[in-house]
Structures are given as C-alpha cells and as structure tokens.
Amino acid sequence: xxxxxxxxxxxxxxxxxxxxxxxxxxxxxxxxxxxxxxxxxxxxxxxxxxxxxxxxxxxxxxxxxxxxxxxxxxxxxxxxxxxxxxxxxxxxxxxxxxxxxxxxxxxxxxxxxxxxxxxxx
Numbered sequence: 001x002x003x004x005x006x007x008x009x010x011x012x013x014x015x016x017x018x019x020x021x022x023x024x025x026x027x028x029x030x031x032x033x034x035x036x037x038x039x040x041x042x043x044x045x046x047x048x049x050x051x052x053x054x055x056x057x058x059x060x061x062x063x064x065x066x067x068x069x070x071x072x073x074x075x076x077x078x079x080x081x082x083x084x085x086x087x088x089x090x091x092x093x094x095x096x097x098x099x100x101x102x103x104x105x106x107x108x109x110x111x112x113x114x115x116x117x118x119x120x121x
Contacts, residue, residue, distance in 0.1 A: 001026050004033035012104055016097070019059065023052045034098030035118070039072050041094075049073040060104045067109040094118075 001021075007013070020026055024044045030036075038044040044052060050069065057064050072095040099114040 001028060002031040004031050007033065008101065013101060015059075016101055016104060019055060020052075020097070023055060024048055032097065034101065035094075035096050037094035037096050038100070039092060039095050045073050046076045050076060056100065056104070061107050062103050063108045065109065066111050068111065071111070 001017075017026070017032075020038070020042075024038060024042055026032060026042070030041075036042065038052070039049065049072070053064065053067065053069065056062055071093055073092065093115065096118055099118055102114055102117060103109050
C-alpha cells in the first residue's frame with residue numbers, strides 16, 4: 001500500500017488503516033490519502049458499509065448521532081420505500097478516510113463539520 005506524503009502517522013491512523021484493511025481491503029498499488037473515499041474509491045457499500053460503521057462506532061467510541069448512511073451509501077437491499085425516505089438526498093457524497101480520522105479524533109460524527117473540513121483539504 002502506498003501512502004500519500006504528509007499522511008498522518010499516529011496510533012489512531014494506524015488503527016483506522018488496519019480496520020479498513022480487514023473490513024474492506026485496501027488496494028496494493030493505489031496511493032491512499034485523506035481524500036480517498038471508502039464508498040467511491042474503495043467500493044465499500046451496502047452491508048459492508050453498515051458493518052464498517054458499526055465497528056468504528058464500537059471500537060473508537062464515535063457518537064454517530066448525526067450520521068446518515070443514505071447520504072454516502074446505497075441501501076443494502078431493494079427497498080420499495082427507499083425513494084420516499086431518501087427524498088432530498090440526491091447523489092451520494094464521498095465518505096473519505098480523512099472524515100473517518102477526524103470523527104475518531106473528536107469521537108463524534110458531525111456531518112457538516114466533517115464535509116466542510118474535507119472541502120478545505
């Protein structure tokens with residue numbers, strides 16, 4: 001695995017990368033950066049995404065009160081009511097390694113702050 005220059009090199013990032021490697025796999029030849037999205041770049045979706053977020057919540061104690069899975073991921077199974085529940089959610093937003101890292105650091109999922117920080121990266 002290739003890591004981008006200035007990629008964080010602390011215990012939190014090591015644990016996060018280990019978790020991502022185990023849960024969704026990391027590409028051997030692609031450079032991984034804070035802007036690498038787990039949904040678009042790494043193909044995490046559906047039940048894999050749900051499981052990953054549950055493990056992140058449990059292992060790192062992240063409060064996911066503001067987390068909306070439909071914002072980032074397709075539903076696990078076909079749901080006839082999905083379109084109605086997902087109204088206004090439109091296209092999916094990248095969920096990046098940097099967002100996960102920052103959420104772990106503050107132990108809270110704040111969608112607006114995480115996505116705004118991502119835009120400024």
